[in-house]
Amino acid sequence: MNAGINKALIIGGGFAGMTAAARLARQGVEVDLLEIDPGWRSYGAGISLHGSTLRVLKELGLLDRFMEEGFASDGVQMRGPDDRILVTLPTPRVAGPDVPGGGGIMRPALAKILQEEVVAAGVKVRLGATFSTIEDREDGVWVDIGDGSPEHYDLAIGADGLYSRVRATLFPEAPKPRFIGQSVWRAVLPRSAEITTVTMWLGSKLKVGINGVSTDKAYLFLTEDKEVNDFVAPDTFVETLRALLRQFPSPIIQTIADQLSEENHVIYRPLEQMLMPRPWRKGRVALIGDAVHATTPHLAAGACIGIEDAMVLAQEVGNAATVHEALAAFEARRWERCRMVVENSGRLADIEIHGGSREEHAAIMGASMKTLAEVI
Known part of the structure; x- marks a missing residue:
């Protein structure tokens, strides 16, 4: 049926955009994918994935590739700053009884898996390309991709991220991304035999976590409170992160601090958030992923809900x-789930920034994971 759609345009070649493009193409839709980066690169260190994301990868036929490239495990272990285990949160095996409840992978590795699927599905990928105008008309969406000759599509999807140009063009009154008062540090590490699942250490003002991303690598993340979103010089990254890690008496964290160097590819990013009220569509143009519900990483669910968006949209x-x-x-199925992730992630950040209840923090994480495990 495909809702009478013969040709679709996806603007943005990130995780959500690639998933939408591949899935629609597999359903028989002719798909063009615009990606502004001529190298189609994916930046960053590791990424944590919920079982619900593994469920989507399984439906796409890509789970085996993930298991080859990434790392899967069960549960989330919460510790105090001195290694004392506070609670272990369960992660249901929603992708199947033989698939762990969560995992991690390097961002470039996941991007490569999805890129190969996009190409195999027959999507026309146009790199280094964007649009100059986009107009929804009664007979379809007309998009000028730079040569002055608008092209006709039955559907257009804006998957162009937190600072979405599609959103700014069609929804100029939409809320702007908001700095939440925290930043995140990330680094790539050798995977220690001591870390068998996602593990977090909760300090008084800092939180640090480690998750495996392959058979021999893990990635570290640390959230730091920041009153203002000021510039941090890259040549200070290693020493600044080391000093932050020193605040944890955990022998595991102290060893990481001792060994930290530029080889660990330290990355710093201020955290921003944005939830656009409904509607998420205008005529035949819809927004998905970070373009409409950008979340902080406190539930490790940003990529998860973006990839889910793509699958649900293709299903509908x-x-x-x-x-x-x-x-x-699509919008009716996605609103409540995505709102929950954005708002609960924001509440977790508030608790960490203002020294709130650890019991509430753990309860929100547990309830959120339970919800994410539910049928989409």
Whole structure:
């Protein structure tokens, strides 16, 4: 059926955009994918994935590739700053009884898996390209991709991230990204035999975590409170992160601090958040992923809900009689789940910044993980 859609345009070649492009193409839709980066690169260190994301990768036929490249485990272990275990949160095996409840992978590795799927599905990928105008009309979406000759599409999807140009063009009154008063440090480490699952240490004002991303690598993340979003010079990254790690008496963390160097690819990023109220669509144009619900990493669910968006949208396109029915059904299925992730992640940040209850922090994480494990 495909809701009468013969040709679709995806703007943005990140995780959500690639998933949407591949899935729609597999359903028989002719798909163009615009990606502004001519190298189609994915930046960053590791990324944590929920079982719900593994469920989507399984549905895409990509779970085996993930298991080859990444790392999967069960549970999330919460510790005090001195290694004392406070609680272990369960992560249900939603992708199947033989698939662990969560995992991690290097961002470039996951991007490569999805890129190969996009190409194999027959998507026309246009790198170093974006749009100059996009207009929803009664007969479809007309998009000028730079040569002055608008092209016609039955559906357009804005998957162009936190600072989405599609959102700014069609929804100029939409809320802008907001700095939440925290930043995150990330680094790539050798994977220690002591760390068998996602492990977090909760300090008085800092939180540090480690997750495996392959058979021999892990990635470290540390959230730091910041009153203002000021510039941090890259040549200070290693020493600054080392000093922050020194605040944890944990022998595991102290060993990491001792060994930290430029070889660990330290990355710093201020944390921003944005949840756009409904509607997420205008005519035949819809927004997905960070373009509409950018979340902080406190639930490790940003990529998860973006990839889910893509799958749900493709499902509704396959089920509906018209584009408008498909987009309305997509939005109805996604709003509450994505709102929960953005708002609960924000509440976790508030608790960490203002020294709130660790019991509430653990309860929110547990409830959120339970919700994410539910059928999409």
